[in-house]
Amino acid sequence: MLILQRKKEQALNIGDNISITVLEIGNDWVKLAIDAPRDVSILRSELVEAASANQEAVSFPLNAGSISKIKEFISDQRKNNGNT
Template sequence: MLILQRKAGESLLIGDQIKVTVVSVEAGGRVRLAIDAPRSMTILRSELRRAMDANQDAAREEASPMELLGLLTGGTDGAKR
């Protein structure tokens, strides 16, 4: 994992096609990012990707609704990996 420090207005490049710019850093540490990438590239928040994976797992095997809800709300109760 690469860890970088950037200030508001500064960017980083991923390959030749992706540019991530720090738009602002708000009180409480919340960071707003702008991502410039080809439209054909899927960009998801990690919690949505985990929920998608859990949904696919649930389609293959039985998972409780509370397990799936925990993934959406950020809980780790009973999360299968």
């Protein structure tokens, strides 16, 4: 694991086409801007962990090919809960 320290408005690059910029810093949070190609999936880790924890309840294994299924599941959950 690489650990970096950045200040507000500083960025870091991953490869040639992904950039992460620190927008704001709070007491216990940070707001990031991620500039990446549309084909790069970006998911919050807690969503991936929740899907992994519930893996037995779903009919697909958690792997790189299932990211679109996870996004679809989350979208369906938001619609069912009245969130759009």
